[in-house]
Amino acid sequence: MNYYYWIVAIIFFISAIVSRILRNKFRFYSELEMNIHMSGKEIAEKMLSDNGIYDVNVLSVKGELTDYYDPLNKTVNLSEIVYxxxxIGAIAVAAHECGHAxxxxxxxxxxxxxxxxxxxxNFSSKFTNFTMMFGLAIFYSSEGENSFFLKLGIGLFSLAVIFSFITLPIEFDASRRALIWLKNKNLVNYQEYNQAKDSLKWAAMTYxxxxxGSLSQLIYFMSFLKNKRDEQF
Incomplete structure (x- = not known):
């Protein structure tokens, strides 16, 4: 299973680099003033209005890069600096979250x-870690004979993996919608458009x-079953 540790190390290293680049990009673009002088809040409200969305509120939340759209409460939540x-950074993030709306x-x-x-x-995550640990204990104490709970734990964890991959096209599509709207409404010039696009690209890379990373974990858990099966042949 040594290969797994290499995979985890590489993904962890890449994740750290991407996260650092994202924060540096966000701070850099957060210092570039827009020509139209509109705040993230104003951009969000305009994008919602232009698309006939009048039942979504734009709110401010604490933290950095804590922006999200809540479909249940119908709110676009923007971090204080974005709000x-x-x-450039503020309008890109605000438009992206409205893309979800x-x-x-x-x-x-x-x-x-x-x-x-x-x-x-939300329900399965409450039992995933316990089921996985219990499953591994039973699996090895029975010398691989009882793998039911381990397979159950892997099944529960696979839901999180599926969820993370479903998220990818959603994030890319929200950015696409945001950039199209910014361009069509002439809210950004050529340079600002490319800067907003670059900012959103690195945000998507974190997803x-x-x-x-979640896929590599799933492969690792599944390798327990494969290695034990190989030992029996």
Whole structure:
């Protein structure tokens, strides 16, 4: 199973690099003033209004890079700097989160699927770690004869992996919608458009790395079953 540790190390290293680049990019673009001088809040409200969305509120939340769209409460939640600043970073993030609100309005299939998975994942996550640890203990104490609980734990964990990969097209699509709207409404010039695009690209990369990390964990857990099976032949 040594190969797994190499996979984890590589993904951890890449994740650290991507996270660092994202924060540096965000801080850099958070210092570049927009020509139109609109804050993240104003951009969000305009994008929602332009797309006929009037039942979603734009709120400010504490923290950095804590922005998200809540489909249940119908709120676009922007971190303090995104909410109030008039920068490239702020408008890119604000428009991206409104992209999710637009997906919600249009009934974007992948978003509907992910939302349907949320209660299932919230329930399964309460038992995943315990089931996995208990399953491993039973599996090895029985010398591989009893693998039911280990397989159950792997099954529960696989839901989280599926969820992380379903998230990818949703994030990319939200960024695509945001960039199209910014361009079509002439809210950004050529340079600002490319800067916003670059900012959102690195934000999306964090989801890619996270998905790959969860997949590597799943492969690791499944390797217990494979290695034990190989020992028996």
């Amino acid at each position: 109030s600043e008039k920068t 637009l997906q919600h309005k249009l009934g974007y299939k992948m978003l509907k699927l992910r939302n349907q998975m949320v209660p299932i994942l 890619v790395v996270s998905a790959l």
